[in-house]
Amino acid sequence: MPRKPQTQERTSRQGRSGTRPRVGPLAGRLSDVPRLDPDALLADPAVRIIVCCGSGGVGKTTTSAALGLRAAESGRKVVVLTIDPARRLAQSMGLSELDNRPRAVVGVDTSRGGRLDAMMLDMKRTIDDVVESHASPEKSQQILDNPFYQALSSSFAGTQEYMAMEKLGQLHAEAQQSGRWDLIVVDTPPSRSALDFLDAPDRLASFLDGRLIKLLLMPTRGPARLLSAGVNVVTNAISKVLGGQMLQDVQTFVAAIDSLFGGFRARADKTYQILKNPQTAFLVVASPDTDALREAAFFVERLDADGMPLSGLVLNRVTTAAASGISAQAALAAAEKLDDEHALTSALLRLQAERLARISRERGLRRRFAAAHPTVATATVAALASDVHDLESLREIAELMTA
């Protein structure tokens, strides 16, 4: 089983902490954490692709949009590719709906010569395009009508990773040819498998170079002398599990799309190389809670293992200062002392204590992350009272991030 070691390695990296703490009294001091400067990143003309990854609910898509907007308003020609957007975010960028084609965002200050386009990955549209542009009309119709293809292109989890790679490659090629964009900002799907798209070339290679595909491409009713004993055993086993009819359907389908695999793999490989070189910057996005930071640690280590250029961590929704001059303990003690007549003051003091407790908990979590990942530059974004609804609040987010 050739890929087994990799699987095991990944499992071990999924360990609970997944971190390598340093020793020494200075480990994990927040003041020692290198600062991530998003403005410098956005201003660097050598940076052509920014990839935002992180677990769900940490504000990844908002971060991508805010960075894209800020870059555009400082003069860059930007396209934001979102894999899994909230409808609200599309609205915040003035688009009633995002689709598979980049559309100009209205209301962006373009006085410095920049522009902002946005699009959402439509998995089915993207794969249909690949089929239609790389196969004859007759053949592509045959593929599009195949029931396997239909399930694969519209419903099955996993296709998205391959298509994200394909789309990113397309955008990059178009940016280079037409000069329409000089910066692509991508936000990845909200799961641990978010970085699985990095594996797309490897996976395709192991399939295309493997023995399975040869078996699947064999004529379904060929002369028996072509079959070695081992192949027979495998075919019989698959046929037993899938049923003879389904195996035949799979073979028909694989044969139909066979001609597409090669080009697909070559493009995915090329995109992978682009992601690896310094024109790409990866940002890990998190919020200051246990789960999100644990996932952030996983992403940081995963990128490191793949040799991907990590720029830093964006920490969203950081709880900011409370009233100065009253400690949590003092606030609680004072709240206790007050009777009903001072219910308002007493309630405010309890809020103060709660706020301070939260700040201290967040700092503890950040210190722990910093101790294990002392070199990861970090930018923090203070929590906003309300959700992001429009370009103005995206600007505010970017402002906070760069402050």
Place this chain on the structure above:
Amino acid sequence: MTDVRLHIVTGKGGTGKTTVAAALALALASGGDRVLLCEVEGRQGIASLFDVAPLPYEERRVAVGPGGGEVVALAIDVEAALLEYLDMFYRLGRAGKALDRFGVIDFATTIAPGVRDVLLTGKVYEATRRHDHGEPAYDAVVLDAPPTGRIGHFLNVNEEVAGIAKVGPIRKQADSIMRLLRSDLSQVHFVTSLEEMPVQETLDSMAELGRLGLPMGSIIVNMARQPELSPADLEAACRGDLDAAAIEIGLKEAGVRADESVVAGLMLLGREHAERVALEAEQRILLDSAGQPVVTLPYLADGMDLGGLYDLAEELCEHGF
């Protein structure tokens, strides 16, 4: 609620889906039942919550309760699940090894889209249906399922498979799984916080599952905050109109610093709190009119730990789980 055997817990990332799934398992076990808690995304979230070492692909007891109740946890690994499935139903023996050499196992578990979800739902189905000595192996199964954005495709994957496999063993299996998921033995619960995007995603996801004919259970509002201020003060705080003089007198009474900056700082806290409360009230109205029971779990000020998990379980018990 007691007839439900399979509780599927979904929610937007960051809303505490895994925490609520674990608390639900504890709640269900508190009456002496044997409950299986499954996770499918390889994050080891359960191990982290119960403060145990990462779970192998093995059903392992993580908590015991009164009356012989217990929670057994399982982190489903697709590759192991596939091998187990092949062994259990087909007894392939040496042919199984040949499949591996041909890259079939790897293809199915990491390369081919869709197969992972088929295997994950298949394992959950097997555990829910399993019998030991004529008795169900588990009184209930709680699934920490994929997030709202993915739950529809995840649960409906076997319907897609049934569309491809017209006859044969795969078709039979797919049909059985869909029957269980659509029956009143199963329920999907939605975890959300009272914020706009999670609530919107919950409503979108409910509409999707409704179209797919999958039975829904409760909406579980997580991390809900109690208003600290009186209704009149909340209103005043929203207008930025709290009584500064009264606050100053109160602070002096309590013997703490009462200068202008302290008062201003506290008033700002009051305003943020009041705005939050107002926003949460709006979101709650949306959830209340969504047509499913709404259960509310409190925000735990001290952060989430094992003790907090039991507190949440107790709340869920009180709500009839």
